[in-house]
Amino acid sequence: MGGIRFPRPGSFLSRQRWSRLKLHDTFPPADTPDPILEAVKKGVAAGNVKQRPTQEIRKRARAVRDHARESDARAAAILELLGFVENYPNIEEFQKIVARLLWEVNDERALEAWLGVSLRFPKSMDAFQNFVQVAWRRKGPRAVSASLQARFPRMPKSLDQLLAYAEACDTAGEMTKRRAAFDQLSRMLAKRRESWLNASSWLEEEWGRYRTPGVILKRLAGGAGLRPQIVDNAEHLRTVIGEWEEGNSSTVTKDALASVRVLDVLFDRVLQARQSGISSASHRKTGSLVLLTGSLATGGAERQLVTTAVGLSKMSPQQRTLRDGVVLDPVKVIARSLYDRKDGQFFLTDLEGAGITVQSYRELPDFAGDLATSAVRPALRALGFLPWSTAEAVMKLTDHLRSISPEVVHIWQDGLVFAAGFAALLAGVPRIILSGRSTPPPDRRENYLVEYDIIYRSLLRAPGVKLTVNSRYAAARYAAWLDMAPERIAVVPNGVARLQSAGDPWSQSAFRIFSERVGPDVLTVGAVMRLDEVKRPLQWVDAAAAISSRIPKACFIIVGDGPFRKRMEKRAVALGIAERCLFVGRSACVGFWLSKMDALMLLSAHEGLPNALIEAQLAGVPVITSPAGGAPETLISDVTGIITSVQPTPSEIAEIVFRLSAEPRRLERMSVEAERWATAAFPVSRMLASTLQLYGEVGDSGLVREPS
Template sequence: MQQLSQILNFAADAPAFPRAFSEEVNEVSRSMISPETAKKVYQKLKPLLKDYRANQNIAIACGLLLEKQRHESGMRGMWDELRNLYPDDLTALRMLMRWYRREQNTAAGIEQIHKMFPESWHSLEQANKAILGLGELKAWDEIDRIMSTILVLHSEDRAVRMKYVKILKEQSRFVDATHVALNVEDQDKMGQASQELLGSVARCADTLEKHNRTDAVDAITDIIALADAPRAFTKSDRVVFFTGQLGTGGAERQMTRIACAYQDRNDKAQPLGIAPKVWVKHATASSGADFYLPQLNEAGVSTSVLSEMAEIPVGALEGLSNDLKELLELLSPDVLRHTCLLYSMFRDDQTDVAYLWQDGGIVQSAIAAVLAGVPRIVTSFRGLPPNLRPNLFRDELPILYAALARLPHVTFTANSQKAATAYEEWLSLAQGTVIVVPNAIPAVLPDGDDTDHVYWSEIVDASDACTKTVLGVFRFDQNKRPLEWITAAARSIEKRDDTRFVMLGSGALFGDCAALIEELGLSNRIFLAGIRSKVGFYMHRADLLVHLAKMEGLPNVLIEAQLAGTPVLATPAGGTDEVVSDGVTGHILSASDILPEAELDETLEHLLADDDELARLGAAAMAQSGDRFSVETILGRTTEIFNALSLDS
């Protein structure tokens, strides 16, 4: 992606954008618009950038328009550039820190904040900006450190004290918020919203004391304990799938696939058919969270998006005691908002089965399902538990799961045995408590569209001396190690002149990968194909798939490779050994936390030098995959869990 600084015109004698036009573009860029609309607006605006003098409104608007086109490569660098150009712009600061968090590099973001605002411990102006950025990083400890001196040095400043009260409330630290609020002067002269904020934290602090709790997350235990017994279960007619969003992730793809398969069989009056509903927190087009929404709509699956619905206050919930309502107010704001809405939805729908996907989705929905009396609650854990993935950890999760584990109508599932065992160990559950339901993968076909055929021809022409293809299919982030993948390819290329390397996917490190390939001078041997919907087209043309992830659940790409008859060389991340039979359908390296480069190079060279071995592994991979991961098999297993008689005990 071309840098904005190379497009913007900084000449002093260039004409200025008309003020009204500048404000209009700024407003449009901030409104909720689709990626397609954002692209059209940006393409119309781009030629004008060279003709008119750059200004802050237009530059930030361009950044937001690129953001809403779902660009990932180079976005953090772009916002860093804009923040340097306009150091007082708070949008640039917020977006820069948001990208640090997206890239799971919070420590670097905090370091940047300290460099930007070195006097934030005593300067109120710098503190306000630092707190904004740290809030995007969710770096609460750093905010506490700044506030520990700011509140002393600027004790008379009501605005900063109220800001801290709001931040503490967001973390459900009601007792701390109440202590800070004690020194807010002239509370009776404040606006309604401020008075409601102070009243809310005071009520929640009183509730904690009433229930003899010191930590708000412990209220989850009390809420679950006070819930009425579930309704009687007859059969799984009304099934609701719930998750956070419908982006391009493997979990979202799996959920969509299963929901659509149920709907298809229901439409055809076939066995296993039901008409499921899919509910999601949000499906925002600008962030790509609606990726699978068209597929669900095309299949006729009823889909509801909570962000498009009006909020329901706790006081308006019917059928709950005052004690329960008090306890609900202790939940973190996002959990409370979705719990209130979903409680009413589950009750109105008379849901038989709530199928709750991923830790983030479960924490937003499980309390509501329990309170609404849903007779079957099934969770779907995807990958390793959050105690092993700190960026996904929430304080509510271990408490919520411990409470759910005591309920006989709740069933835990995971998509790999590795994940199931890891959750059982984390939660101190008996072996076998978490049931394994593998990913469902349809046939991996060799078909491609016109763009695939054209691109493949370009690859072959650029590397016409190569007779072998090594494929990588993954998200370009630190976990999948795309840069290490490229350097391993480069080491192989030094030894062999008959192999090309093709990478499918995108992500935050895509730009870094492109730069590395160019630096190595290997653009005619290592190819970045980007996101491709017809992955099977490339798998059927590959001789080997190499996957170097640090952590995994049950990796879809390895299942797809096996079904295509493509042998695999992979790290032992997650459930890899549940998909790949080492030495039979592929090879598994000895470690995933630290990449064993010498072993990787040796195994890669061995496989590429032995055509018979590649053919043997590929044939075995295809033969062993078969029905094991078929949609029909997984659909049947899921239905059994929905209707399991053992849950009636």
């Protein structure tokens, strides 16, 4: 019964180096019981503890899970799978399947479920890592820190526990502990005569390459699944790399990362093969368009992808005909995953309602289930040198793209450009569009890997590949990073539709109650944003408090959700403005809430081309924004909105808002001009036309498939 014991005070389990009770007590009891625990208890009571499932039974449980995902019938599947848990209460796999499905359907019991699995199977670092991710999304980094301290009062010694510990430190923002974990890993590898080829390359010149210890540890954990070739000394490492460098006998030094050198040679070979596909023959007449995204969660880039996909799918075949005669049909969307984030399916109904097929490539089999015929075989030995997200995409996506043979693959956001760009090259996709939506990776060094330089530059060397961004600011930043002329980067501004101002019953009721509470207001300042660190939400609350001190009857409406929501609410209480703040949460009625605002305020540290600013102006709401990224390009300064200093203080913002409130006629003029400007500057029709023009231009390279 080792996997399902429940510790009691004074028992042997409670005297171990870490206490399950302490970990359990980091969260208050849930209002509803953990269904997995209930099934386990029933199984124990029925005497099923020693039962062991056959392989056939395990396959049956997985089939139930897979069918539930395909048919979107997870709720019924959870009930069926709990029967497997009851019959085999000591089997970790069944409990994890149920916990994952609970998380995928956004069931509030998912946190309690993952906590329970990690307690019943304390050696399962996979269960603990899933628990950490759910805890972070539901409770925030402080909860993860408390759980980390309870689970690992001391730094673990085994490799799998150290990797889980380091990732949890990274999630919780525990920088000192994260660095200590990396140092410990370095010492562990140094003591071994044999280490992974991946580890050898990843650990070279670590501190000078902008990679954080947490990122390295995550990549080591991911790379372990590839089971790369064992390397027992530096000479062997040099020999393996030399095979990729076609006889180059130079040694691996601190100034020449093995991963970069291997990738450079690998891309040279792939690009040579792609060049051989150039021909003067005519293109095929019809080919599909695939738009690739990380998820369908709430976000500006995701919204633009959906707007593009739906808009193009509604066009006639004649309208979707490129200038070289190729008709794009049908339009498809592939996401990395629809389940990794709580809101990962937010836009799914919009796409399905337009008749667009949506897939998740993480659900696809590696190498399409047949490594022998895979297009990845020529690059197989180099997978260990790719960032893990890229290696995963290559294994999952390359052969799938080759089988569906799209004419255009449009990849959205840098993270997926790195992950899927190489897969599209290997698959021989004729036209590949890379959409960098915000600022280049070096500007966001917490996620930056030095391999990204060679991946991006190599992709752009390929015929039939084009980079596009949505702001002039982003074009200039990418051009500086990639050492290329800004005019080589296509700028396609967002296309934004006017939102409906009607509200659902809940929104109308919430606003009525809020209005009754605050009474007649002088000015309503609002926000529509994801409540995460990039948006500087705590500074937003500080600014609201400063505004309230100047305009006591001002009130504030915050639309959106995220890990900082509870911290914002607590800050509002501490500053004495909670009664005048309405935290709406995630809403499908953004237009309704915009209609209740006199001004919208956005104080982001980083931005692309913020849809929220455009949507507000379309609704006749003047905007106040920091000059982050392309935000200034969304408005006419002092005409449709106001741009703050780079690091605006609460008093500066309060002064701006106070002056607006003192000049109601100016505010009215700004409202009229905002609507007029946004309507003319960001029409969806222009964005779609520019996108189709871009698809046609990239076809001028001459790379073709056989006509169909």
